[in-house]
Amino acid sequence: MAGRIREDVIVAIRERLPLDQVVSDYVALKPAGAGRLKGLCPFHDEKTPSFNVNASLGFYKCFGCSASGDAITFVREVEHLSFTEAVEVLARKAGVEVTYEQGGAAPRQHGSQRQRLLDAHREAASYYVAQLASPEAEIGRAFLRERGFDESSWAHFGVGYAPTGWESLTTHLRSKGFTNEEMLAGGLATQGQRGTPYDRFRGRLVWPIRDMKGDVIGFGARRLREDDSVPGGGGPKYLNTPETPLYKKSQVLYGVDLAKNDIATRYKAVVVEGYTDVMACHLAGETTAVATCGTAFGAEHVQVLRRLLMDQDEFRGRVVFTFDGDEAGQKAALKAFADDQRFVTQLFVAVQPDGLDPCELRQQRGDLAVRDLIASHVPLAEFAIRSALSRFDLDIPEGRVSALAAAAPVIATLKDWSLRDEYARRLAGWLGMDEQAVLSRVRGRDAGEAPDRHPRRRQPVAARPDPRDPGLIVEREVMKLAVQRPAMLGPEFDALDAVVLTAPAYAAVRAGVAKAGGTATAVGGTEWVTRVRDAVETDAVRDLVTELAVEPLQTVDEEDQRYASSLVARLEEMALTRQIQELKGRLQRLNPVDQATEYNRAFGELIVLEQRKKALRERGVGAV
Numbered sequence: 001m002a003g004r005i006r007e008d009v010i011v012a013i014r015e016r017l018p019l020d021q022v023v024s025d026y027v028a029l030k031p032a033g034a035g036r037l038k039g040l041c042p043f044h045d046e047k048t049p050s051f052n053v054n055a056s057l058g059f060y061k062c063f064g065c066s067a068s069g070d071a072i073t074f075v076r077e078v079e080h081l082s083f084t085e086a087v088e089v090l091a092r093k094a095g096v097e098v099t100y101e102q103g104g105a106a107p108r109q110h111g112s113q114r115q116r117l118l119d120a121h122r123e124a125a126s127y128y129v130a131q132l133a134s135p136e137a138e139i140g141r142a143f144l145r146e147r148g149f150d151e152s153s154w155a156h157f158g159v160g161y162a163p164t165g166w167e168s169l170t171t172h173l174r175s176k177g178f179t180n181e182e183m184l185a186g187g188l189a190t191q192g193q194r195g196t197p198y199d200r201f202r203g204r205l206v207w208p209i210r211d212m213k214g215d216v217i218g219f220g221a222r223r224l225r226e227d228d229s230v231p232g233g234g235g236p237k238y239l240n241t242p243e244t245p246l247y248k249k250s251q252v253l254y255g256v257d258l259a260k261n262d263i264a265t266r267y268k269a270v271v272v273e274g275y276t277d278v279m280a281c282h283l284a285g286e287t288t289a290v291a292t293c294g295t296a297f298g299a300e301h302v303q304v305l306r307r308l309l310m311d312q313d314e315f316r317g318r319v320v321f322t323f324d325g326d327e328a329g330q331k332a333a334l335k336a337f338a339d340d341q342r343f344v345t346q347l348f349v350a351v352q353p354d355g356l357d358p359c360e361l362r363q364q365r366g367d368l369a370v371r372d373l374i375a376s377h378v379p380l381a382e383f384a385i386r387s388a389l390s391r392f393d394l395d396i397p398e399g400r401v402s403a404l405a406a407a408a409p410v411i412a413t414l415k416d417w418s419l420r421d422e423y424a425r426r427l428a429g430w431l432g433m434d435e436q437a438v439l440s441r442v443r444g445r446d447a448g449e450a451p452d453r454h455p456r457r458r459q460p461v462a463a464r465p466d467p468r469d470p471g472l473i474v475e476r477e478v479m480k481l482a483v484q485r486p487a488m489l490g491p492e493f494d495a496l497d498a499v500v501l502t503a504p505a506y507a508a509v510r511a512g513v514a515k516a517g518g519t520a521t522a523v524g525g526t527e528w529v530t531r532v533r534d535a536v537e538t539d540a541v542r543d544l545v546t547e548l549a550v551e552p553l554q555t556v557d558e559e560d561q562r563y564a565s566s567l568v569a570r571l572e573e574m575a576l577t578r579q580i581q582e583l584k585g586r587l588q589r590l591n592p593v594d595q596a597t598e599y600n601r602a603f604g605e606l607i608v609l610e611q612r613k614k615a616l617r618e619r620g621v622g623a624v
Contacts, residue, residue, distance in 0.1 A: 004101045005087055013087065014071065016094040020055040022071045025213040026078055028264040028308045029053060033555065040307045042078055043067045047306075047470045085112035117186040117246050120178045121216040124188055125208040127172050128160025128219075137161035139224050140205045147276055148363040149283075157258075157279055158208045162201035162221060169199045187218065187241040201239065207275045209241065209293055210257040212304075218247035220254065220275055220293055238274075240294040250300045253290040254278055256308075262287045263308040267317040270374055271297060276359040277322070284362055284370035297321075320348045320377045322358060348377035381423060384410050389430065400431045408441045415471075418502065418578050422585055429589040464544055465503045467551070474570050475506050476548070481564055482513050483529060483548045486522035488564040494518040496568070500575040505544055512536035512545065580609050 020029060020037055032038035032052065041051035041062040050064035061068040067077065075086040091098045092115070131137055132154065140161045144154060153159075162169065170180075170189050180197045183189035189197035204221035211217050218241030241247045255278040263269045270289040272278055281289030292301060309317035350373050352361060362370045388406040393399035407427055414420045420442060428438040465472050481489050494514065501507040513519060515535035522528050529549045533542045555563045583606050590599045 005084065006099050006101055009091065009096060009098055010072070010087065012096045013090045013094050014058060016096065017071060017090055018055055019058045019060065019071045019074070020053050022074060022090065022093075023053055023060065026307070027051060028260075041065060041067065042307060045303060047468050048473060079114070081112070081114060085114055088112055088115055113182075113185070114245060116178070116182055117244070118215050118217070120173060120182055120186050120188060121208075121218070121246070123173060123176050123178070124169060124219070125158055125160065125216045127169060128162055128206045128208075129155075129158060130160075131163055131168075132159065132161040134161070134163070136163060143205060143222075143224060146363075147280075147359055149276075149279060153279060153283060157275075157282075158216075160206045160208070162199065162204050162206050164203040166198045166202065169201070170197050185244060187244045187247060200241075204239065207254070209247070209252060209254050211252070212256055212260055214257045217241075218244070218252070218293070222275070238294065248300075249293050249295045250298055251304065252293050253301060253304055254293050255282070255290045256304065258282065259288050259290050260308055263290075263305070267309055268320065269305050269309060269317070270320045270322065272322050272358055274357065274359070277357050280359040280362040280370060281374070284358075284367035286358075286371060286374050289358075318346050318348055318377075320350055320374055321380065322350045322352075322373065347380035349380045349383045350374055350377040351383075381411075381414060381419065382426075385423060385427060386430075394431065400433065404431060404433065404438065404441060408438070411442045422581055425582075425585055426588070429585075464540065464547075465505050467547075472503050472506070473554075474567060474574060475501055475503055477554055478567050478571055479506050479509050480548045480551055480553055481567065482510070482519055483532060483545060484524065484553065485564070486513070486519035486524050486528060488561055489519045489568065491518075491520040492565070492568055494520050496572070497575070500571050505541060508536060508538075508541045509545055509548065512541065576609060576612060580606065583609065 023029060023037075023039070026042050027039040029037040029039045030049075037053040037055060038049045039051050039053070040046055040049050041064055043051075043062060044065040044067075046064050051060065051062045051067075053060045058070050059068065060070075060074060069077070071090060072083065072086050075081060075089055076083060079086070079089070081089065088098055090096075132140060144159065149159075170183055173183055173188065174180075180189070184191060184197055188200060190200045192198050201219060201221040203225055204223055207220045207222075208216045209218040209220055220241075221239045223235055223237050223239070240249065243249065254275055259269070259282075266288060268288050270281060270286055272281060272289050272291045274291055278289045278291045281287075290305075305319060309319070352373055356364065358370050358373065361373060385407050388410050389403045391406065392403040394403060404427070408424075411420055411423045411427065414423065421439060424439045424442040425435055427433075427442075428435040431438070465476065467476060478489070478493070482493060486493075498507065498510075501510055509532070512532045512535040516522070516528070516531040529545065533545045536542055536545060553563075583602060590602065
């Protein structure tokens with residue numbers, strides 16, 4: 001065993017490497033006031049940020065799962081390392097030499113297994129890059145040039161070439177001091193029948209796959225030769241690193257090291273299907289593009305993007321999926337729709353009608369065509385609904401009825417009731433059917449039943465909203481203020497239209513607040529909370545009032561009047577957004593020629609609402 005690491009090494013690491021710098025390799029952090037930062041916890045799945053970092057003290061705490069510690073603890077837990085291995089990782093990042101107490105065992109010459117595997121991958125990546133310049137690799141260079149990539153592009157993405165020889169890389173790595181066991185453990189080599197390792201990748205173009213820190217953890221390799229006359233010929237078109245201590249394909253997104261900063265600042269991520277598609281998007285200016293590595297987009301990929309997007313409400317981030325226009329691409333898009341509830345952010349899909357992928361599109365039509373493809377995205381919900389409709393002949397009554405039966409369940413899966421109703425109205429327009437009949441079908445009632453004029457009231461008032469529901473965070477925070485700090489809201493809250501609250505339970509609390517005298521004259525405290533509790537109608541709502549009274553506000557300065565004002569503005573903005581969406585749907589159903597008067601009136605109303613929304617957004621900056 002190695003001896004104990006000297007304390008001055010630990011001190012030097014902490015001095016040179018701020019905690020927020022370490023955490024930012026894994027989590028998108030945003031200021032949370034008073035020298036603190038906040039993000040989505042990497043140790044458990046959450047929708048509302050509860051992971052707090054105190055950079056000045058060098059400690060973190062998650063109020064969701066109770067994880068806490070310093071930079072060493074963080075790296076140990078997130079990377080599943082020992083204490084010594086975590087120190088080695090941080091020391092390398094900080095430029096600190098690891099030394100041990102006298103009397104202990106001598107320092108390990110080769111370091112931890114993880115670091116050795118990272119070193120081997122870094123050396124392999126450099127070797128592959130060098131080989132791309134060799135005469136043998138002309139087939140690879142031609143492949144890249146034909147797809148519109150020049151040498152600077154190869155260098156930016158670290159593209160390399162694996163020679164056709166069976167032991168080209170393994171021989172090189174042995175000369176650098178790496179063992180057969182290390183090459184096999186890292187997936188760089190494959191065990192031969194005689195027990196001798198040979199290169200996993202041969203005669204292929206190679207892309208290094210990096211984690212968010214920028215460390216190479218695996219490779220993706222593209223076949224270049226169709227025949228088996230050379231060692232590198234044949235085999236699958238794409239071959240990736242197998243599961244290793246470094247490489248977990250369900251958690252890896254190619255290009256995330258290059259895209260993470262732009263994803264976090266632009267609140268957008270573009271998910272494509274291949275390595276060359278990522279290259280094409282980045283070179284075309286869509287620098288938030290990433291791709292999965294030999295597996296379908298899944299729940300763990302969602303968690304990676306969520307931590308980068310900081311998607312604490314449904315109107316902030318956007319994830320745009322690009323799929324081929326063929327049947328397989330449609331299935332991939334619908335698979336993503338099935339996982340819709342895993343996302344808080346808005347989901348969109350961009351499909352090129354002629355089936356070209358981003359790489360082909362850039363090659364044939366240039367950078368602008370790629371940007372136009374991404375810009376043409378439609379909501380994933382709409383794509384799923386239209387996909388259901390595409391199977392039927394909408395020119396005949398029987399086809400429209402069958403299409404309604406197929407599309408209604410798709411709409412019914414949407415979690416947000418306002419979206420369900422909006423898409424039900426759009427479906428009525430697409431099918432040319434009675435709007436109320438379609439709404440009834442989507443809500444699961446027979447068309448002959450009496451229409452429900454107040455769909456938001458269908459949810460029992462007593463139902464307690466999920467405190468983690470991202471679509472209700474603003475509503476919950478405003479209601480906490482109304483119960484805890486009513487004077488901060490004042491008459492502005494009392495004047496709000498009832499439609500700003502979509503959760504019936506919060507609307508019931510608001511009714512209790514009004515019955516208790518309103519926030520305009522309330523001073524807060526125990527007496528105020530008691531008055532509100534006594535004013536509400538059910539025990540369930542009374543319990544919710546108590547819950548709102550004790551839950552901490554999501555602000556460091558609980559007396560900050562600007563915080564309250566921005567929340568109210570954000571609440572109004574969200575209600576206005578729903579109103580704008582409904583108006584846009586009405587415009588879509590109007591004929592601008594035959595119904596010009598009504599169309600122009602609605603269009604003018606839309607302009608006014610958009611201007612008002614812009615003003616509210618500016619006021620709402622800083623709300624949760």
